[in-house]
Amino acid sequence: MTAEPLSAGPEDPSEILRVLPAEWHEQFLAEYHGALDAAHEVWRFQQLRDVLHLWRLRAVAYANPEYERAREAAREGRSEEFVPAEQVIPGWSDRQ
Secondary structure, X not given: OOOOOOOOOOOOHHHHHHHOOHHHHHHHHHHHHHHHHHOOOHHHHHHXXXXXXXXXXXXXXXXXXXXXXXXXXHHOOOHHHOOOHHHXXXXXXXXX
16 A cells, blocks of 8 residues: 545645735734643644634635625725625524
8 A cells, every 4th residue: 555645625724825815924923823822731632633723714715805895894884895794604693
């Protein structure tokens, strides 16, 4: 039997860096290294997984050319340009 090369999954740090715009690399790496250090404690391993998952979602959003425009629309309350979270995420208003 021969070893198969590992394929990078969507939450692989190198894949996140590939998708993530360069201006976010430093912040991602700082949070990743912090979570990696924390993962030396077995009970904190989930923190590493959470950081990778969150940054994968951020990478997809930040890489979208429409991201900044949508962010401004949300910040300024221009609801005609976006759908508020409470309309699409069940229980969103209960989280606040």
